[in-house]
Amino acid sequence: MSRPQHRRPEDEDHAYLRDLLGGDGLRGPGDDAALVELGGRVLATIDPVVEGQHFLAGTSPARIGRKLVNRSFSDLAAMGARPKTVLVSFCFGSGWLRRQRRALYRATLAAVERFDARWVGGDLASTPGASVFSCCALGLARRVVGRAALRRGDLLCVTGPLGGSLRSGHHLDFVPRVAFGERLANAHRVRAMIDVSDGLALDLARMLTASGGVGAELDADAVPRRRGVSLEAALGDGEDYELLFAVPPRRLTALRADRGLPAIARRPIGRVTKEAGVWLCRPGAERQRVEPAGWQHDLA
Amino acid sequence: MSRPQHRRPEDEDHAYLRDLLGGDGLRGPGDDAALVELGGRVLATIDPVVEGQHFLAGTSPARIGRKLVNRSFSDLAAMGARPKTVLVSFCFGSGWLRRQRRALYRATLAAVERFDARWVGGDLASTPGASVFSCCALGLARRVVGRAALRRGDLLCVTGPLGGSLRSGHHLDFVPRVAFGERLANAHRVRAMIDVSDGLALDLARMLTASGGVGAELDADAVPRRRGVSLEAALGDGEDYELLFAVPPRRLTALRADRGLPAIARRPIGRVTKEAGVWLCRPGAERQRVEPAGWQHDLA
Numbered sequence: 029m030s031r032p033q034h035r036r037p038e039d040e041d042h043a044y045l046r047d048l049l050g051g052d053g054l055r056g057p058g059d060d061a062a063l064v065e066l067g068g069r070v071l072a073t074i075d076p077v078v079e080g081q082h083f084l085a086g087t088s089p090a091r092i093g094r095k096l097v098n099r100s101f102s103d104l105a106a107m108g109a110r111p112k113t114v115l116v117s118f119c120f121g122s123g124w125l126r127r128q129r130r131a132l133y134r135a136t137l138a139a140v141e142r143f144d145a146r147w148v149g150g151d152l153a154s155t156p157g158a159s160v161f162s163c164c165a166l167g168l169a170r171r172v173v174g175r176a177a178l179r180r181g182d183l184l185c186v187t188g189p190l191g192g193s194l195r196s197g198h199h200l201d202f203v204p205r206v207a208f209g210e211r212l213a214n215a216h217r218v219r220a221m222i223d224v225s226d227g228l229a230l231d232l233a234r235m236l237t238a239s240g241g242v243g244a245e246l247d248a249d250a251v252p253r254r255r256g257v258s259l260e261a262a263l264g265d266g267e268d269y270e271l272l273f274a275v276p277p278r279r280l281t282a283l284r285a286d287r288g289l290p291a292i293a294r295r296p297i298g299r300v301t302k303e304a305g306v307w308l309c310r311p312g313a314e315r316q317r318v319e320p321a322g323w324q325h326d327l328a
Numbered sequence: 329m330s331r332p333q334h335r336r337p338e339d340e341d342h343a344y345l346r347d348l349l350g351g352d353g354l355r356g357p358g359d360d361a362a363l364v365e366l367g368g369r370v371l372a373t374i375d376p377v378v379e380g381q382h383f384l385a386g387t388s389p390a391r392i393g394r395k396l397v398n399r400s401f402s403d404l405a406a407m408g409a410r411p412k413t414v415l416v417s418f419c420f421g422s423g424w425l426r427r428q429r430r431a432l433y434r435a436t437l438a439a440v441e442r443f444d445a446r447w448v449g450g451d452l453a454s455t456p457g458a459s460v461f462s463c464c465a466l467g468l469a470r471r472v473v474g475r476a477a478l479r480r481g482d483l484l485c486v487t488g489p490l491g492g493s494l495r496s497g498h499h500l501d502f503v504p505r506v507a508f509g510e511r512l513a514n515a516h517r518v519r520a521m522i523d524v525s526d527g528l529a530l531d532l533a534r535m536l537t538a539s540g541g542v543g544a545e546l547d548a549d550a551v552p553r554r555r556g557v558s559l560e561a562a563l564g565d566g567e568d569y570e571l572l573f574a575v576p577p578r579r580l581t582a583l584r585a586d587r588g589l590p591a592i593a594r595r596p597i598g599r600v601t602k603e604a605g606v607w608l609c610r611p612g613a614e615r616q617r618v619e620p621a622g623w624q625h626d627l628a
Binding site: 070072073074075076078079080081113115116117119121148149150151153154155156157158159160162164166 | 370372373374375376378379380381413415416417419421448449450451453454455456457458459460462464466
């Protein structure tokens, strides 16, 4: 299992992290658990970033650290929450040099601080296999938005263009929609929200199922695509980390008028229907059922 | 990276987990983040359990799930905290069948509920390498005990026998010292506490360093050992998950008198000294310096 060492890179890394995170009296990586000052209702998420799944060997530590944090922050954003506190577990496969580990730690911290959150604790380990880094993020929300409250007639919108995330590098460099998530939750009282991580069709299908089996129609021309991306890719690629949300029709006027949101987010791409399933509408053609294929992890 | 599938074991597992955890309106694994009702100061820890490091292939899912949760709970216990909320990230290597994954989920839940905590969220993923499961546990403490407040003259105690954890299976089946941790923090106002996960000598050395470079003498005959275990193994093996704590001498009488603690915990094994380092004392012999070897993860 582990081996005794004299150089002790693990302790060295812990010391480096104590310096990096500041010795301000909080129980950080140097104690058994981190002390977190949070009042009331806390939103919590944990997300792994796995070598060979979420990044390929050769990806810079800076981009891995950013993605690690931003994936969790995107989940908080989808609940209308503001990130406050982060814990990270690093399991390093072989081949990570000290220099690279430190670049990863710095990128993690920078990503956390970009949203005025605090990285308060975590753990280091090695693994005989692929590297796995897990980020647990805690946040606070004035109003919590789930994914399960869709109603027939609600309008569906998305905060940015979809598809081609792997090819474009967006899956590593995206910025989680934290401010939009809060604004949509509080100013626009959106009914339900999810971050599009596994593909629009699949994540929408999950919202529909969670909402008791309603359905949705998407307007093929309205689905925003990243440049050079097919409609199929926009529906199925995943790793977009945009927010998919639903508003009741009576709130559309206010949504359209809000210049604090991107133009894309103010144009509905479809609506919730009574009949189950995800359907694609094209002008002058019959609507077509979309198979909610998307990213699924490879479990037996 | 991931592949589209029709059977969708990932969604199936999510559905199984929703049933297992109950559909009680909390944002569980089925939403983007979990909603946690916690007031005030929260203690948080995240710990991975890695195949090939913390368990070997062939270990039953029931024991892996137990260890996964109990490692984090042991960290909370060492701060004097009571576990309240758990999030788990599962990254499965190949070869985990549905039946085994479900046994792992059930064991995880049973371990969480044993301490009246709640498992509220998490994530599933696959990995091309060794399985990595990460447990983030949140807890509350009336009084928070760190590891960094040792003072010269403090008496050192430990809650149970040490060494031989791998051979005996203790590293999989231990029970975290949650009740003892709370009792020591509140009734006995212990000065500092740590859970012995990397070996008594190494974890003690970490406490000493964190406390500003004081030292410690251990009485060789007083260090409690698991049956058939050498002193060297008791000092260095690790994975004991007993609590090592320090009390000022004036509190020894009360500690000795407390039948709510095991007899071992009420007998000091050493004391904090001004001179740095960990030293071993034997009657009639000169004291001997102990190299704080112990478990270190294999980082470059």
